[in-house]
Amino acid sequence: MQRTIKINTGLIDMTRKEDKKNLYSYQTERGERFMSLYTAVQRRLYHYVISLVPDENAVDDIIQETVSFMWKKFDEFEPGTDFVAWAFCIAKYRIFDHIKQQKKKKRSFSPQTIHTLQEVIEARSDADEDHRMEALRNCLKKLSRQDRQLLVMRYEVDATLKSISQRIEQSINTIYNRLYRIRIALMNCVKKTINQDTF
């Protein structure tokens, strides 16, 4: 099958040095501005997307499309306004598109749920999120090495439940349940830490 790569820019003579120089000096500066804003919000953006589309396979695509669109429309972003809100707004449409496509598979949330979740996420501030991350770091330290090991395998090494179970000769169910307990423990710990800090 022939794969075509679309060149949508039409006429650029990249052999002309001058053209290229002009183009790139501008692109670089624009790129740097964009990247500095984006890196500050990317954690929240991922959180937003995975909350509304809790499917790891889809998140990357949605983020990819969102960032690509943000870059394209970057000139329409007004400096000084809320970049997170802008990013969420752009992601939202990508998410809706995705949900529309997924409807048949019946693995997506209802509009009402999506709406409430959006409210909850948007109500949280950067500071809340940073606080939460810090709490999570501390809670991780409290886990047994064994449990941390399992999380590392699951997330950093990206092992599947199946491959972990084969290698350590435990059933998938055992690992699944153990991860479940670790997650609950962490959730409780984070909550407790935040509540302590608040009062």
Next chain:
Amino acid sequence: MNAEQKKELYSLLNGLCEGLLNEQQYARLDAILKSNREACEIYVDFTSMWSDFRYFQTSLYSLNEKRRLNIQKFIDSPDKVSDSAIWRALAIDEKTAPTIDLDEEKPQRELIRKVVYPPREKRKIRKHGIFLILNTAAILFLFVFIRFIPPKVGYEVATLVDSIDATWTEGTSSIQTGSRLVTGRDALTLREGMVKLLFDNSAKVLIEAPAEFKILSEGHVKLVYGRLYSKVPPEAVGFTVSTLSAEIIDLGTEFGVEVDYSGDTSLHVIKGKTSLVSGDKSKPSGIQVNAGNAKRISVDTQAVSDLTCDNERFIRDIDSSNHLIWRNEPLQWNGTIEWAAESGNWDNGSNWNVGIKPDPTWSIRLRNNSSVCTLNTKEIPISSKLEVYNGQTLNVENGGYMGCGWSRFGWSTVNMTGNGTWLLNDENLIIGCNNKDDGPCIWTMSDTSKIDITKTPDKEILCIAEDNGVGILRLIGSAVTVNCRQLQLGNMQKPGALPSSATLEYVMDSDGVSTIHVDYRASLSQGDATAHLVLKAPEVLPQKDLVLIETKSSEKIIGNGVFDTLNGGSATEGTVLSLGGNQYTLTYQYDANGDGCNNDIALVYQKETP
């Protein structure tokens, strides 16, 4: 929420993040979240953790360590689950495996450059998975395998899909765009220009002259000398380029290979990774070369040395219809740039709202009421679109050169003087559109100014007035050039819209008139639109026939086929007109170039008027 409900929620969340919920469970989760705000809060806390684990794991696990987590540290746990060696094996195994996945399944996060992400090729990759786990031994095996299997000769395996100024040596001169290339023992020699080959396995190869190469198989090219750039999609992984001193095996990538006259080979890997096999033929050795790296392999000593990867050394793509040569990634459309000054030069970046002048990545708008933009420099051709309206004036002066795609002019004034040039590129120029309520577009050309096309697909249309528009094209003198593929005067309006109105005005001089040359077809007043002809002669005109519009093909004039008015009066075939000291009749059936088609519009000289 009570403990029981929470437990149910947690259980569902755990399944969710492992991707294990079935439809009923999903629906149950949705029902819980829908009815309970607290559940939503818990859910969002949970996804926050999930997202941090999944996407920002390094920062999490490194804890207090600055460096990325060293898995070994977790292995010597006293309460180990199982044998530490197994853990380590798992870690190493899994650490290498997913990086392969990443390469083909997740498009790189190239924010700036990617235009269209290729579709995922998951299934296909699996099929060729063997190439992805090549270790050195396997590469060597492949190398030996390739070397000792004699190529089959005479099979069609690739197509020449595009070329620019390509000249081949004698005997192969019949190769042209569309030609199928066959495997063979004889080398092909490209003396000049560049060609793009598409192999049947979807590998794309650009070759730049001077070059000599052999096609050994669908997945194997031998480069004797010259420069070659290959883009290898996942389904063609394993694509191999051999030279005298090395063999480069693709592992899903883009790379350039150059063999210079000394016979040394250079490899520049632009994306993905390759395996480079070099060394003594009886004792080859392989290394992996990743994106951003370059190597040189000496033909004499077989020694491999490092080079700086040169991103622009190779032509990566060509597009002959647009005379485009890419030595870098195609760029992306950037948005719209607007003229911001009261008056000033196009070339001056400070006159534009983003502080730089437009380049081909922008769409352009000139729409500042009563402001004036002057173009007297040769500008990078515009690829996107240009819109001019709201009373803007654009002066294209001597030295001004605009290469333009889609351009539309509403209420505006354009003056082309000197040798000012407007180049239509594969698109339409519309003079007067959507401006019934504002004002017309008045486009005046004088001196040796020029509207031109460079090539001849069907698209280039010079349209005067469409969709409610009012457009006036005024040609002053006899030295103006207007060449187009199609000329439309008064285009069909959109249903329900007011009809458009086109005026073509010639101000003739003692040498005659500036003839409009139409390659394909002219149309006059389509539907309810009107087309008006205005002829003026401030000087005495020559005593000869004056051709207004010459159509080079045999196509008849379409639409109403005649102007609605000539200088306000009748404009039918044979209308008599006194102008510049002479008397003429108007005809739509003139034969200007002796082609016998009788579809040109002209004034036929009758006699001198006293």
